[in-house]
Amino acid sequence: MASMAAASTSLQARPRQVVTAVKCFSQGSRSNLSFTLRPLPTRLSVSCAAKPETVDKVCEVVKKQLSLKEGDQVTAATKFAELGADSLDTVEIVMGLEEAFDIEMEEDKAQAIETVEEAAELIEEILKAKA
């Protein structure tokens, strides 16, 4: 349990500031690349690849499953372990998500889910494949 948590934290660690390449188009056709440091926005509105409605629905299911109070923050980057869920709770949450969205998740993909964002992205992938 501890080793799994350690592995997941090392995977999920992201730098607070993102190095981005800013393309400057000069008068000619040459494009220059220059690197600047951009602070990561604290609200994950841009960097999450899933739609906000999906993320919201996932957050609702998670809150209900773990019986969280209204004030507790559940955002796209929240890890289930942070909310006090162990692996069995995660299985329950994934089952709840499958029922809420009426989908079937594959075993190995479902095992890999650690954050709200991953769940939402996987759900959207499956919904797109179904449509």
Add this chain to the structure above:
Amino acid sequence: MVAKCQVISLCRSLLRAGRKYPDYNIREYTKRRTLDGFRMNGNLTDPSKVIEAYAQGKQQLEVVERVLKVYLAYAYPPKTNHIMELKV
């Protein structure tokens, strides 16, 4: 020795199999029982006990799947919905 992912996938298979029952009572019971059972045995450290519990879980999975086949083939599909399933 049973790996953690095996245990998790056994839990998932049990929950998935239990979901298919047409009867509300049996559905809820299988879900409740699997979660309770796995939580109760979650702190086992003795390897032989772990293997024993895992084997028990596998047997229960066979039972669930077998009884499901019987229900789907021979028993009633419920003509009315259970009151707990009414969406308010």
